[in-house]
Amino acid sequence: MGNSAINEGGLRERKRAATRAAITAVARSLTAERGLNGYTVEEVCEQAGISRRTFFNYFPAKEDAILGHVDDDFPEEVVERFMAGGAGSPAGEISDSLLADLVRLSLDLAERMSGSEEETRQLIGVIKKEPQLMLRIIGASEEREAEFARLLAAREGVPTDHPVVRMAVVLLGNIARKTSAGYFSEGNTRTYEDMLLENIAAARTLFALPFDPSRAGPTPLNMSRPDIQQSSTSQSSSSLPSSSQTNSSQSTPSEGAQ
Amino acid sequence: MGNSAINEGGLRERKRAATRAAITAVARSLTAERGLNGYTVEEVCEQAGISRRTFFNYFPAKEDAILGHVDDDFPEEVVERFMAGGAGSPAGEISDSLLADLVRLSLDLAERMSGSEEETRQLIGVIKKEPQLMLRIIGASEEREAEFARLLAAREGVPTDHPVVRMAVVLLGNIARKTSAGYFSEGNTRTYEDMLLENIAAARTLFALPFDPSRAGPTPLNMSRPDIQQSSTSQSSSSLPSSSQTNSSQSTPSEGAQ
DNA sequence: CCCATAGAGTGTATTTTTGCACTTAATTAC
DNA sequence: GTAATTAAGTGCAAAAATACACTCTATGGG
Numbered sequence: 001m002g003n004s005a006i007n008e009g010g011l012r013e014r015k016r017a018a019t020r021a022a023i024t025a026v027a028r029s030l031t032a033e034r035g036l037n038g039y040t041v042e043e044v045c046e047q048a049g050i051s052r053r054t055f056f057n058y059f060p061a062k063e064d065a066i067l068g069h070v071d072d073d074f075p076e077e078v079v080e081r082f083m084a085g086g087a088g089s090p091a092g093e094i095s096d097s098l099l100a101d102l103v104r105l106s107l108d109l110a111e112r113m114s115g116s117e118e119e120t121r122q123l124i125g126v127i128k129k130e131p132q133l134m135l136r137i138i139g140a141s142e143e144r145e146a147e148f149a150r151l152l153a154a155r156e157g158v159p160t161d162h163p164v165v166r167m168a169v170v171l172l173g174n175i176a177r178k179t180s181a182g183y184f185s186e187g188n189t190r191t192y193e194d195m196l197l198e199n200i201a202a203a204r205t206l207f208a209l210p211f212d213p214s215r216a217g218p219t220p221l222n223m224s225r226p227d228i229q230q231s232s233t234s235q236s237s238s239s240l241p242s243s244s245q246t247n248s249s250q251s252t253p254s255e256g257a258q
Numbered sequence: 259m260g261n262s263a264i265n266e267g268g269l270r271e272r273k274r275a276a277t278r279a280a281i282t283a284v285a286r287s288l289t290a291e292r293g294l295n296g297y298t299v300e301e302v303c304e305q306a307g308i309s310r311r312t313f314f315n316y317f318p319a320k321e322d323a324i325l326g327h328v329d330d331d332f333p334e335e336v337v338e339r340f341m342a343g344g345a346g347s348p349a350g351e352i353s354d355s356l357l358a359d360l361v362r363l364s365l366d367l368a369e370r371m372s373g374s375e376e377e378t379r380q381l382i383g384v385i386k387k388e389p390q391l392m393l394r395i396i397g398a399s400e401e402r403e404a405e406f407a408r409l410l411a412a413r414e415g416v417p418t419d420h421p422v423v424r425m426a427v428v429l430l431g432n433i434a435r436k437t438s439a440g441y442f443s444e445g446n447t448r449t450y451e452d453m454l455l456e457n458i459a460a461a462r463t464l465f466a467l468p469f470d471p472s473r474a475g476p477t478p479l480n481m482s483r484p485d486i487q488q489s490s491t492s493q494s495s496s497s498l499p500s501s502s503q504t505n506s507s508q509s510t511p512s513e514g515a516q
Numbered sequence: 517c518c519c520a521t522a523g524a525g526t527g528t529a530t531t532t533t534t535g536c537a538c539t540t541a542a543t544t545a546c
Numbered sequence: 547g548t549a550a551t552t553a554a555g556t557g558c559a560a561a562a563a564t565a566c567a568c569t570c571t572a573t574g575g576g
Contacts, residue, residue: 011309012531012564040553051269051534056555270534270561277563298523309564314525519576526569533562544551 020058021072022048027065029115032123036063036130063133067140070147078108083155091157094164098156102168103200106176110192121184145169175199278316279330280306285323286373290381294321294388321391325398328405336366341413349415352422356414360426361458364434368450379442403427433457 009017026047030039041062045052059065082105089095113120127133149169153160179196182188267275284305288297299320303310317323340363347353371378385391407427411418437454440446 010565011307015307015563016532041555042553049269049273052555053535054533057533060555062554268535273533274562299525300523310524311526311565312563315563318525320524517576520574522571522573524569524571527567529565531562531564533560535558535560537557539554539556541554542552544549546547546549 017071017076019048019050019054020069023050023055023058023065024068024072025115027062028068028123029119031066031126032115032119035126036066036133063136066133067136070140070143073109073144074147074151075109075112078105078112079151081105081108082151086155086157089156094156094158098164098168099200102172103196106172106179106196107193109176110180110196117184124184145173148173171203175203275329275334277306277308277312278327281308281313281316281323282326282330283373285320286326286381287377289324289384290373290377293384294324294391321394324391325394328398328401331367331402332405332409333367333370336363336370337409339363339366340409344413344415347414352414352416352420356422356426357458360430361454364430364437364454365451367434368438368454375442382442403431406431429461433461 023044026044030044030047033039041052041055044065045055048055055065082101085097085101086095088097095101115123127137149160149165152165152168153162156162156165158165175196179192179199182195183190183192281302284302288302288305291297299310299313302323303313306313313323317327340359343355343359344353346355353359373381385395407418407423410423410426411420414420414423416423433454437450437457440453441448441450
């Protein structure tokens with residue numbers, strides 16, 4: 001997590017962030033329109049208003065511009081709002097508002113996606129046909145998850161390997177990904193928010209189902225170790241309304257919680 | 259006349275011109291809104307997106323930002339269009355299209371005035387209350403005329419002291435100034451184009467009046483002319499000419515000049 | 517009166533951007 | 547096949563922008 005994600009920075013910092021985001025926006029737009037090899041770096045620079053030399057000061061290669069920079073995935077204002085949500089709870093404890101704020105974060109990020117809906121559909125279509133780009137994206141996803149974990153841990157004042165942080169990153173990340181896939185699929189007419197809330201509700205239903213660790217069996221015995229750890233976590237957050245329900249489902253039997 | 263008025267220039271040149279114009283636009287806007295001393299250089303820089311040090315790299319003092327730079331008074335695209343109009347005639351001769359193109363230039367420049375109409379009215383009001391600014395403006399006007407003369411001479415391929423160039427600069431400049439004064443006066447409801455064309459027609463009527471050089475005589479005879487001017491102005495309002503008529507009137511005086 | 521502050525303006529060092537020449541690899545033309 | 551061209555990418559120097567500390571002047575408060 002760089003300073004730019006939290007600190008306002010000076011004029012230099014701000015201009016640099018704006019330039020970087022502009023390059024990425026143009027690169028993605030042209031990729032959606034013409035494919036990865038249908039435009040030159042020169043054209044990106046023209047539209048972004050920079051020199052080619054500057055382009056390579058920002059990104060090591062053409063493809064990296066499309067991937068963008070991890071800081072651009074978490075715009076400052078959105079991050080600030082998310083971080084502010086954890087201010088009311090003591091450090092070291094998972095805040096009551098975490099799940100609600102994660103959902104809002106997901107919605108905010110979706111709103112701020114550069115490019116129109118149609119453009120994003122086309123960009124996704126193009127990317128699926130470029131294997132080197134797919135590999136790069138998979139690599140970049142891990143970096144984004146790490147950044148997200150750092151952000152989340154900082155908000156809650158817990159280590160980045162805290163079970164709730166780990167689960168939140170993986171599960172909310174996958175829910176967002178699945179929601180996007182459905183939203184951008186052919187023929188979709190529903191709003192992203194609609195679909196996201198449906199998926200969140202489904203996840204909450206899933207993790208509220210009855211679950212007895214003792215019935216997990218031999219192989220599941222290994223799985224009982226995580227359950228024990230998660231059990232202690234759920235106790236610490238058992239006073240939380242909506243968040244506690246999710247957490248207890250992960251860690252302990254819902255019967256016990258009930 | 260700098261290169262930037264004609265040549266496209268590189269990215270540096272283009273960005274510099276844009277920055278300079280942005281500074282002037284912001285300074286004028288804030289002056290209109292709050293008066294000359296109602297805002298700081300810091301505020302201009304914030305809105306223009308530059309550092310204060312850069313502001314003083316561009317303008318020697320706060321007031322100079324309001325006056326702007328002479329190149330900004332003749333935007334590149336407008337100048338290019340004006341210059342292209344002289345391409346069809348042999349160098350050294352005054353082109354048929356000169357008067358029409360000068361009128362269009364005036365209209366183009368009026369269109370490109372930064373700030374809204376109301377803002378410009380307020381800016382003019384503020385400037386009238388600042389004597390040092392008025393003095394500066396008078397000085398800057400001479401520089402603009404010189405620039406205009408260079409532009410015009412270059413277009414026609416004649417020296418800057420050519421009689422038609424000299425007269426065009428002074429007369430068209432004053433017509434534009436007078437038109438602006440009327441346009442920005444209290445209670446005006448007419449368009450700038452309307453008023454400008456009226457004044458041009460009046461000037462054409464004036465210079466189409468019978469004139470016998472041998473009767474030019476001493477100074478007293480010249481003083482009787484102003485009365486004749488006003489009566490011919492009211493006649494010309496009712497008969498705005500077409501473009502071809504405009505051109506034919508222009509070629510006659512230029513032959514007389516030769 | 518003196519002192520503090522705000523704002524305009526200056527000097528200098530550092531950072532960033534641009535321009536330009538070059539290299540490399542791929543593609544196109546003959 | 548060879549040669550030319552195009553596009554991605556690199557190194558280096560100059561230009562431009564920023565950051566920061568400073569000066570000077572005007573203004574307001576005690």
